[in-house]
Amino acid sequence: MRALASLLLLIVSLVSPAAAQEDRPAEAPEKLEIGISTDEIAISSDFRGADLTIFGAIEGYDPALLAQRKYDIVVALEGPKDNNTVRIKERVFGIWVNRRSMTFELVPESYSLSSTRDVETIADPAVLNGVGVGIQHIRLTPVGFVGDGSNLTEFRDAFRRLKESGGFYQRDPGGVQFISASLFKATVKLPANVPNGTHIVRAHLFRDGVFISEKALPLRVMKTGIEQMISTAAYDHSLAYGAFSVFLAALTGWLASVVFRKD
Amino acid sequence: MTVYLPIAELSVNIFIILGMGAAVGFLSGMFGVGGGFLITPLLIFYNIPPIVAVATGANQVVASSMSGALSHFRRGTLDVKLGTVLLFGGLAGATVGIWIFALLRRVGQLDLVISLLYVVLLGTVGTLMLLESIRAMRRSATNQPVSLRRPGQHNWVHRLPLKMRFKKSKIYLSVIPVIGLGFCIGILTSVMGVGGGFIMVPAMIYLLRIPTNVVVGTSLFQIIFVTAYTTVVQATTNYSVDIVLAFILMVAGVIGAQYGVRVGQKLRGEQLRALLALLVLAVGARLAVDLVVTPDDVYSVISEGVYR
Structure with a gap:
């Protein structure tokens, strides 16, 4: 073969x-x-x-x-090539809304x-x-x-x-x-x-x-660099990244409640 | 000093973000609200893409609701059973919300819908709060007795089936409106990046007749989990959680909140509510202006990110 x-x-x-x-x-x-x-x-x-x-x-x-x-x-x-979408805003009932669009292939x-x-x-x-x-x-x-x-x-x-x-x-x-x-x-x-x-x-x-x-x-x-590491993690290991974001937030919240505890 | 936000893909002044987080944290401590409904529009004003602002806002609310819920838990003003039932609805709502979010993004109407929802929501809540606080101020000026509706009164909500006993809240209530309320707030969490406390608290008090002392703690309890879930789902489906931005906001926010609480205890309730109402209306008005004013460029181009 x-x-x-x-x-x-x-x-x-x-x-x-x-x-x-x-x-x-x-x-x-x-x-x-x-x-x-x-x-x-x-x-x-x-x-x-x-x-x-x-x-x-x-x-x-x-x-x-x-x-x-x-x-x-x-x-x-x-x-690197990717599909790109161009959109145009038009006024609808006084508000600017994306109306028509066109996607170009692999530009x-x-x-x-x-x-x-x-x-x-x-x-x-x-x-x-x-x-x-x-x-x-x-x-x-x-x-x-x-x-x-x-x-x-x-x-x-x-x-x-x-x-x-x-x-x-x-x-x-x-x-x-x-x-x-x-x-x-x-x-x-x-x-x-x-x-x-x-x-x-x-x-x-x-x-x-x-x-x-x-x-x-x-x-x-x-x-x-560190920013690129973060961005790579966000795209390639998104679940772990999301879980870590939550963990960091929970930790910050918990620390704040301990540090500023009124006893 | 500038800091580069890796997901939003732009450089921002760290002090502006710190100031934003501290100011919103201060207000949230003062008024006892989560602050998500202020942080997301503020980030949009500062040119953070709405998709990132919403997902990052949800992440930031995890921190502020966590510290709030813990102190309520210590004081015993948190009904875990009621919060868990709310949470079931909340998670389902957040899942639907994420689906709506992705759909809107695909058809290119996400930014518009986020702005419109904020204008409608902030406009309605702000107006209601302002009217209510003005009435309260008039009452106290003329020394009329405050006529609150009796919490024992029943309405249509209490005739629904599938009742459950919530010991901590001392109520016997159908789970249908509780799950329904959680569901609606869950949608708002994933589409708007808010915890939804500013809608949930009045709805629990006036609609479900839940005793006021457990309402705030219980709503914060379920907000932690719904916003945590939303953060993870946003991170995996839209890759739009900016951890750097979220971390700066949450650190400044929790510190600001501590000072806000102290100031809030010295001010009078109705004046405080009137101030918050004006602030909410101002943010809504600013977003409304952006929708109406002719944009600099009617064209926009985005890369699909499919081949990233």
Whole structure:
């Protein structure tokens, strides 16, 4: 059984690169290589945001195109993904009530973008939408969406605006700099309220507005400290946490009645 | 000095939370109430998410009702049997309440319903208390004798079946209204984060005709267990009990309560009740304003936390 499975896996791994190459220009010789010094970051609870530097190189580039600055690099740090619901309040009998809502499927909790220049000028919106890179082009797919789509834009815009104003989504046009001909350095920001979990560093290479290749690396972000211990306990051992909360309260109450006893 | 609240996920000034806990503790000692109905709205005003405020409020009430119930127990003004019957209803009500809470959260109406319930409840209780205390003040001004209804009088409640004898309270009463009352208060505990003493005490006195001396102790006794149960269930279903916040509040609260009791003994009853009524009305009015005023941003976004 296991032998069969590994054989299947082998076939799949042999077949899939060929299949993947078919929907991309096969003639593109350029490849992107990136590296980060660590694949795990421990953050203390007084963390107020930081920069993360990623180094990379373009391999198999065309020197003439490079000299004309035809290559563009976009590096994104995507946070862990989760369903997000956007709600809008409307006035009902004088009271503000959440009325309509839309849930987007598996969008990153945080998103920090760094590029050689403004992403919107690198490629056509259609290309960016296809790759899903850029705050305006992240895939926002509504869950169980039925309707004419007229208010889809409204909710997407609200989502992006709220994420940007909350500091979860950031962009830095000019955050990617070439240090030598093909070697580059990208700076992405970890927001102060960076979500715990596996983030993904995703680098995209564009040549003259055409998407060439992509390279991704995982980055585990772990918060440390007493606050994080409490929050982990609350989520992973919720029964014990709840019982301890009650115990602490009962103890405080009992102590107070003993200390302030009037005899 | 700021302290980070791990569940509410925000930094707060520790002295503001201490002050809040001490002030509410002072008032609860002065007026003999649990204080949950004040602490939860105050936390919401201080931008603590309502879901955390409610669950943490319930946790804080465990401490304040514990210290209160113990002193009543020592004085012998606690009917354990009556409290246990109330508790059966209370636990059932709290279970239903948690279910309602989770449902409201799912459809995105939790914050609204919490605020609305507080406005209605605080408005009603505050108005009734104010009217009653004004009447009492008028009476004492004109030196009229206080005409309390005789506790021996019977109403429809006393014709119900399934009667039980409660020796400590010296009454013979059907368990149906007792469990029913516990049930209703249990729902309020899990949806609003209150102990419910401020409703339970009048209901026990006027509806069930339970002697006044055992009412407060007995209600505190059952509040301990219902709020403890609610805390555990909130922690396991909604992950919304903030132990750091709760601990700061309860320490400040139990200390504040001791001073409140001393001040309360020097003030006159009806004036005290009028003051509390005004305070209750003010908190209710503030919550009502927030419901009506146009919000800064009509949009809001929340992460489902499913993949956490």
